Amino acid sequence: MTTAPRPAVAEATGAGRSTAPRPPGTGLLGRATRRTGRRRGYEALSGWLFVLPAVALFLVMGLYTVGYGFLLSFARWNGFAPHWDWVGVQNYKDLLWANPAYAPRVRHAATHTLYVMIAVPLLTVLVSFPLAVLLNSARRMQTLLRSVYFVPYVTSGIAVFFAWQYILQPDGAVNAALKTLGMGSLAQPQGWLGNPHTALPTMIVVTVWGAVPVAMLMYLTGLQTIDRSVLEAAELDGAGWWRANASVVWPLVRPITAIVVLLNLRDSLQGFQTFLVMTNGGPGDHTNVLGLEAYRLAFLKDLAPTLGLASALGWLLFAAALVLALINLRVLRSRT
Structure with a gap:
């Protein structure tokens, strides 16, 4: 009749240890990777927060202004009227040849x-x-x-x-x-x-x-x-x-x-x-x-x-x- 091995002997020989693979990220290396990823995420977030005012200013004063001016070039407006008068490419024609008051x-x-x-x-x-x-x-x-x-x-x-x-x-x-x-x-x-x-x-x-x-x-x-x-x-x-x-x-x-x-x-x-x-x-x-x-x-x-x-x-x-x-x-x- 055989007896079960002692716990110490079983641990030394590897008996009774599960052979199933560990889930990824459960070891020391995985925890270090997660901490590094969180730290990089915090750094990226703080960087974006620092540049956000400059980006917002560029979007408002840059892209919006350029787009607004481009659309305005196809309209007639004196700066005070509540609405534009859409004229298409007529402004460009007036400047180049059509209007005798502006073209010369x-x-x-x-x-x-x-x-x-x-x-x-x-x-x-x-x-x-x-x-x-x-x-x-x-x-x-x-x-x-x-x-x-x-x-x-x-x-x-x-x-x-x-x-x-x-x-x-x-x-x-x-x-x-x-x-x-x-x-x-x-x-x-x-x-x-x-x-x-x-x-x-x-x-x-x-x-x-x-x-x-x-x-x-x-x-x-x-x-x-x-x-x-x-x-x-x-x-x-x-x-x-x-x-x-x-x-x-x-x-x-x-x-x-x-x-x-x-x-x-x-x-x-x-x-x-x-x-x-x-x-x-x-x-x-x-x-x-x-x-x-x-x-x-x-x-x-x-x-x-x-x-x-x-x-x-x-x-x-x-x-x-x-x-x-x-x-x-x-x-x-x-x-x-």
């Missing part, structure tokens, strides 16, 4: 905007790149010079624009300097902003003056990342200072040039603050640009303000900026 002004403003879009990026690159090269080669006071050149960008825009207005007046500093140098024939009795022939070129110069600091800093950053051995190799091959910068440095900073051109094209196409403060489109609409025209259509009473036309013109500007960005991206990719 838009075409005139588009011509001025085209001049600004060509001149400002070109002059900005021509001024900022040599300035960055000279600043990069400076051995002393480089930080001070960089700060001085960056002052136009960090100074309050309104204050700078009023300062330029004062300088360009008939009795301003520019005319006074020309008379002192014996070039009084170049002075403008009406002021540089009052003469229809000099108003737009003067505004282009002021715009370039404000755009150069950022472009110069971008070029300077790119120049400081160029390997010094590349320039030394060019010098060993007999390349002088001009040749090295034209044939070696300039191709290496071509992506930065593309960014500078794109940013200035965007600002030239959509920006209007400088023109609004300094000339308000004058004299005689000789400095009127598309961004300023959209502002006038939206808010000025003498043009029978309609937010629908202003929204339509804004979306035309957005489409033009998008096309320019795509072209710039395509050109940049083809050269890299």
Whole structure:
């Protein structure tokens, strides 16, 4: 007759232990996994709670505003009537050719905007790149010079624009300097902003003056990342200072040039603050640009303000900026 094994012996030999698999997650590893999962869930929830105000603000001020403006571009509304008058694409037709009260002004403003879009990026690159090269080669006071050149960008825009207005007046500093140098024939009795022939070129110069600091800093950053051995190799091959910068440095900073051109094209196409403060489109609409025209259509009473036309013109500007960005991206990719 056999007897049952003792409990200790049974435990040591594994007798009487269930061979059924344990449910998943019941061991130490499973509990640790569950704790890690809960902790990650709490972290994700707290992260979403932190960004929720910014997301809500973006949804209200971003997507809602953009969608509202897009729908408004197909309606006629002065901002006060309780209802819109749906007109479809008529606003776009009125701006481009159909309405004789708006189409000629838009075409005139588009011509001025085209001049600004060509001149400002070109002059900005021509001024900022040599300035960055000279600043990069400076051995002393480089930080001070960089700060001085960056002052136009960090100074309050309104204050700078009023300062330029004062300088360009008939009795301003520019005319006074020309008379002192014996070039009084170049002075403008009406002021540089009052003469229809000099108003737009003067505004282009002021715009370039404000755009150069950022472009110069971008070029300077790119120049400081160029390997010094590349320039030394060019010098060993007999390349002088001009040749090295034209044939070696300039191709290496071509992506930065593309960014500078794109940013200035965007600002030239959509920006209007400088023109609004300094000339308000004058004299005689000789400095009127598309961004300023959209502002006038939206808010000025003498043009029978309609937010629908202003929204339509804004979306035309957005489409033009998008096309320019795509072209710039395509050109940049083809050269890299």
